[in-house]
Amino acid sequence: MAVYLDHAATTPMLGESIAAYTSALGIVGNPSSIHSQGQNAKRLLEEAREAVAASLGCDPIEVVFTSGGTESINLAIKGLYWARNSPGNRRPRILVPLGEHHATVDTVEWLERYEGAILEWLPLDSLGRVSVGAVADAFAAHDDIALVSLLMANNEVGTLQPVEQVVAIASAHGVPVHADAVSSYHRLPIDFAASGLAALSVSAHKIGGPLGIGALVLARSTTVVPLIHGGGQQRDVRSGTQDAPAAIAFGVAAQHPPVSLAPLRDRIIDGVRAAVPDAVLRGDPIDRLDNNAHFTFPGCEGDSLLFLLDVSGVSVSTGSACRAGIPEVSHVLRAMGVSDADARGALRMTLGHSSTEADVDAFLAALPAAYARARRAGFADRDVNE
Ligand SMILES: Cc1ncc(COP(=O)(O)O)c(C=O)c1O
Structure with a gap:
């Protein structure tokens, strides 16, 4: 599903x-x-x-x-x-x-x-x-x-x-x-x-x-x-x-009264950190939206990760715009002083009223293999076979 x-x-x-x-x-x-x-x-x-x-x-x-x-x-x-x-x-x-x-x-x-x-x-x-x-x-x-x-x-x-x-x-x-x-x-x-x-x-x-x-x-x-x-x-x-x-x-x-999504968000954050210790949580770790987990994953293109997760049945976002099919480095991460190389590995997971623990666990289960493949692919402007 x-x-x-x-x-x-x-x-x-x-x-x-x-x-x-x-x-x-x-x-x-x-x-x-x-x-x-x-x-x-x-x-x-x-x-x-x-x-x-x-x-x-x-x-x-x-x-x-x-x-x-x-x-x-x-x-x-x-x-x-x-x-x-x-x-x-x-x-x-x-x-x-x-x-x-x-x-x-x-x-x-x-x-x-x-x-x-x-x-x-x-x-x-x-x-x-x-x-x-x-x-x-x-x-x-x-x-x-x-x-x-x-x-x-x-x-x-x-x-x-x-x-x-x-x-x-x-x-x-x-x-x-x-x-x-x-x-x-x-x-x-x-x-x-x-x-x-x-x-x-x-x-x-x-x-x-x-x-x-x-x-x-x-x-x-x-x-x-x-x-x-x-x-x-x-x-x-x-x-x-x-x-x-x-x-x-x-x-x-x-x-419709909203319920707090902080426990699910923290499940994502803890799970990503455990699966990919090099991933960096972006944004304020405490004063942040209760439905937002945003990471940069070193050595890969966020878009590759997005596509690989999509193939595994998990929809996430890089968080930033994609113009004419070409991924753009996030102007938000740039403004925060993140280098372009790091910013390219951005991935945003956001939760809503229909989100469940099972959703988070399916994402966390798919992440390690997707990350390993995305790293092998490297950056889009490099030879992918290198
Ligand atoms: C912070 C923020 N402002 C504005 C918009 C635009 O809203 P709408 O999609 O309703 O035009 C969005 C939608 O992604 C948003 O996240």
Whole structure:
């Protein structure tokens, strides 16, 4: 039986969410319509918004449904940037840590290229944590900061980020902070109201809800310029007929209480260390996501290991992007000071609601042979027969 250890990429839909989704697909009526069928759809949609809001500690009116994490992040970063930049009032600077998800990296780089943004890249330490000192220094040096955007926890190496401290510094200067909580949702407690954040992005398919829906939590006091214009739905922030069935299924997943995956994660970490003593755990060994185990394996290509494990029926990830079939060295590991040679042996195992001890044990059983073969193959740009 196939073993799935790539829940950070996407996790299977929960049975309750599938059931709610399929029955909601029969709903008749646009939630914006005034007739009773429209109002019925609206009621169900708003109940879903309440469920999502309850899971994030925010007010339902602050929940803007989007198509997923990537759209939420684009809306937060571009929307805040545009709202805080007008011809007579320029605040072009964006503070952003190295090692963010590409949804953030590519968005801020787009703003740099087309909208004149100035990017202030904040360094990571060797465990993958953003430097709070660098945030404080940037605020001491500049008074033209539009926003700060950072991960709540790194999606590759699992390290929790000092969001509270960053918000404390930024708030003292009246600058909004956006948190990418896509990989943290249901893995860390999130209390938006208490956080002082201006905006927070989440995605349903990471918590057992459907693909194609997410949310941007936007504090009532925060203004963003919308990406999408149209019928003025959702406070005029995100126009378009709302997807009530997807929202309902999202709401069901949001209410599903997450269980701690730390024991299974530690079983992976201990097992890998026992099987391959040279493998190096990356990210913070303690302050890390409870579903993330990330290692670099010396002397081999993470992709080879991934393919060999796949042949054994175990799905894992290298954690980083693969462009046009060519593996890329992780920008997160680079930012942590890991050499390219070491970073190439990266492998990320992530757990979810359906994970079992048997999954972990099957992975650990397949690992030694896969590693031995991957080492024999060496690096892709060397002669594999050497
Ligand atoms: C940290 C993080 N941010 C953003 C995203 C993008 O979310 P989505 O797949 O919902 O667009 C992901 C997905 O992998 C993620 O892990």
